[in-house]
Amino acid sequence: MLKLLRLLKPYTISVAVVLVLMFWQSLSQLYLPTLMSDIVDNGIVHGDINYILRVGGLMLLVAAAGTAAAVVAGFLSAKIAASFGQVLRSKVFARVESFSLNEFNQIGTASLITRTTNDITQVQQVVLMMLRLAVRAPMLAIGGIIMAVAKDAKLSLVIVVVIPVLAVAIFIIAGKGVPLFKKMQAKLDQLNLVLREGLTGIRVIRAFNRIDYEQKRFKDANLDLTDTAVRVNAIMAALMPIMMLILNLTTVAIIWFGSIRIDYGHMQVGDLMAFIQYVMQIMFSLIMLSMLLMNIPRASASAARINELLDMVPEIKDGEPVKSAAVKSGLVEFRNVTYSYPGAAKPAISNISFTAKPGETTAIIGGTGSGKSTLVNLIPRFYDIDSGSILVDGVDIREMAQADLRSQIGLVPQKAVLFSGTIADNIRYGKEDATNEEIKHAAEVAQATEFIFGMKDGFNTVIAQGGTNVSGGQKQRLAVARTLVRKPKIFIFDDCFSALDFKTEAKLRTALKKETVNATVLMVAQRVNSIMHADQIIVLDEGQIAGIGRHKELLRSCRVYREIVTSQLAEEESA
Incomplete structure (x- = not known):
C-alpha cells in the first residue's frame, strides 16, 4: 500500500x-x-x-x-x-x-x-x-x-x-x-x-x-x-x-x-x-x-x-533501437529455433531452420497442433524462443526494440479482431495517418469494397463491438486491408482466408501478389489450394519440419505433405 x-x-x-x-x-x-x-x-x-x-x-x-x-x-x-x-x-x-x-x-x-x-x-x-x-x-x-x-x-x-x-x-x-x-x-x-x-x-x-x-x-x-x-x-x-x-x-x-x-x-x-x-x-x-x-x-x-x-518483470525485454534500423528488406531467418509453452510436456516447435526471402511467399502447412501459428507468433516476439535465433535482415530480433520490429510486420491473425468504430477507423488502425485513397486502395486489394459500398454508410459504417454486424469472411478481409495499408516489409497471414469462398480467395491472392512483390510473405494455411503456388512450402509435423520445397517437389519427397494433399484434392488436381 x-x-x-x-x-x-x-x-x-x-x-x-x-x-x-x-x-x-x-x-x-x-x-x-x-x-x-x-x-x-x-x-x-x-x-x-x-x-x-x-x-x-x-x-x-x-x-x-x-x-x-x-x-x-x-x-x-x-x-x-x-x-x-x-x-x-x-x-x-x-x-x-x-x-x-x-x-x-x-x-x-x-x-x-x-x-x-x-x-x-x-x-x-x-x-x-x-x-x-x-x-x-x-x-x-x-x-x-x-x-x-x-x-x-x-x-x-x-x-x-x-x-x-x-x-x-x-x-x-x-x-x-x-x-x-x-x-x-x-x-x-x-x-x-x-x-x-x-x-x-x-x-x-x-x-x-x-x-x-x-x-x-x-x-x-x-x-x-x-x-x-x-x-x-x-x-x-x-x-x-x-x-x-x-x-x-x-x-x-x-x-x-x-x-x-x-x-x-x-x-x-x-x-x-x-x-x-x-x-x-x-x-x-x-x-x-x-x-x-x-x-x-x-x-x-x-x-x-x-x-x-x-x-512483474515482462519476460520479453526490449533490444536496442539502433539495431532496428538494420531492417531494410525484411529477410527472415530461423536458426535451430525451439520453443515450449510453460508447463508443456514437449516443445511446440523444435529445431526449426529456414529462410523466408523478400519477394517470395513462404507457406506453412501441417496438421492441427503441428506448431504453425506458434511459429509465426515468434516473429513479432509474442513469445521469446527457448533456444536458437530468429533474424530479420541478419539481426537477432531479441536485440531490436519491440516497437521497431513490429512496425515492419503486418500480421493478419487466425481470428480476425475488429474494434468499435467505423470501417475506415478499423483499416486506419494499421496506419494512423492513412489517407482516404490509401484506405480505399487497401480495401480494393482485400476484396472488401463490394460489401463496404453495399452498406448504407460505406466506409463510415460503424462496426459493432466485436464486429458482430459483419460476417466472418468480411472480418477477415477488413483485417487484411488493415495490414495492407500499413505497407510492412514482412507480411504474416495466419490462416486468415478460412472463411472466404474459393473464388474470393483466388482473387484476393492474385491481388496480394502485386501488393507484396517486394515484401517477405509468410502464409499459414490449412488448404493446399491456398499455397500450391508458393515459392517455398514448409511442412510441419508435431513441431518439426517434415519437408521444405515447392508443391511438386514435396509431392515426391514428403510423405506428410502427400497425405495432406491426398486428403484434400482429387487425384487430377494433385497432379
Whole structure:
C-alpha cells in the first residue's frame, strides 16, 4: 500500500493544503462546544443578551470557517484521489500491455480486468478516506480528550472506562470482517471469469443449448460472492448500533455523574453540555478511525494484487533501437529455433531452420497442433524462443526494440479482431495517418469494397463491438486491408482466408501478389489450394519440419505433405 502511495508525490502541495484545512476544521469543531459553554454559563445564566449575541456571532464565524474548510478540503481530496486512481490505472494498463502472452495466460484476463478496475477503486477510496480522516479523526479524539479533561478531570474518568470497551468492540468486529474482505476480491475474480466466458461464448452456449448450465454457473459464483458480502456487511452493520449503544450509555453516565457534580457546585451546566459534546466528538472520531482501519486491510489486499502486476518483470525485454534500423528488406531467418509453452510436456516447435526471402511467399502447412501459428507468433516476439535465433535482415530480433520490429510486420491473425468504430477507423488502425485513397486502395486489394459500398454508410459504417454486424469472411478481409495499408516489409497471414469462398480467395491472392512483390510473405494455411503456388512450402509435423520445397517437389519427397494433399484434392488436381 505504501508503495502505491508514492504516486501521490506530484500532489504534495494539494495534500498539504487538505491536511491544513482538515486541521482548521478540527480546531473549529473543538472550539464550538467551549463557546456554547460560555454562552450558557456567562450569558444565559446572567441574562447578558449582548454577551450572547457577541459570542453567538463568533460561533457563527467559526462554524462558517470550519464549513468552508471542509468543503474545499473535500473537493481537493476527491480531486487528488481521482487523479491518483487515473495515474494508477494508466500505469497498470501500460504494464499489462508490455506483458507477453505467457504472462496474460498466467494471470488470466478476468483477474487483470478486476485488478485494473475494482482493486484500484478500493485503493482510491481508502486514499480519499485517509485524506479526510488522517488528521481530522486523531485530532478530534486527542483534542476532545484534552478539552474534556480541562472542563472536568474527575468526570473524564468516564471516558477512561468507555474507550477500552469501544476499542475491544472495534477489534472484535475488525478481526472477523477483514479476512472476509480479502476473500471477496478472489470471489469477484471468479464472478468476472464466469461472466466474461458467458458473454464472449454466447453463440456456443446457445448452439449447445447450455444456457441453463451457464446461468447456474453464474448463479453459483454470484451467490458465493453475495454470501461473503452479506456476512461481512452483517458484521460491519453491527458496528454502528454497538457504537451508538456505548455512546448513549456514556451520555447517560455523564449526565448522571455530571448532575451530581453540578449539585455540589463543582461544575456548571454549560461545562456539562460542552463535556457531552467533546465525548461525542471523541466517540465519533474513534468510529471514523475504525472505519478507516477496517478499509485499509481490504485496500491492502487490492494493493498487493496491483503491485504484483507492477512488479512483474515482462519476460520479453526490449533490444536496442539502433539495431532496428538494420531492417531494410525484411529477410527472415530461423536458426535451430525451439520453443515450449510453460508447463508443456514437449516443445511446440523444435529445431526449426529456414529462410523466408523478400519477394517470395513462404507457406506453412501441417496438421492441427503441428506448431504453425506458434511459429509465426515468434516473429513479432509474442513469445521469446527457448533456444536458437530468429533474424530479420541478419539481426537477432531479441536485440531490436519491440516497437521497431513490429512496425515492419503486418500480421493478419487466425481470428480476425475488429474494434468499435467505423470501417475506415478499423483499416486506419494499421496506419494512423492513412489517407482516404490509401484506405480505399487497401480495401480494393482485400476484396472488401463490394460489401463496404453495399452498406448504407460505406466506409463510415460503424462496426459493432466485436464486429458482430459483419460476417466472418468480411472480418477477415477488413483485417487484411488493415495490414495492407500499413505497407510492412514482412507480411504474416495466419490462416486468415478460412472463411472466404474459393473464388474470393483466388482473387484476393492474385491481388496480394502485386501488393507484396517486394515484401517477405509468410502464409499459414490449412488448404493446399491456398499455397500450391508458393515459392517455398514448409511442412510441419508435431513441431518439426517434415519437408521444405515447392508443391511438386514435396509431392515426391514428403510423405506428410502427400497425405495432406491426398486428403484434400482429387487425384487430377494433385497432379
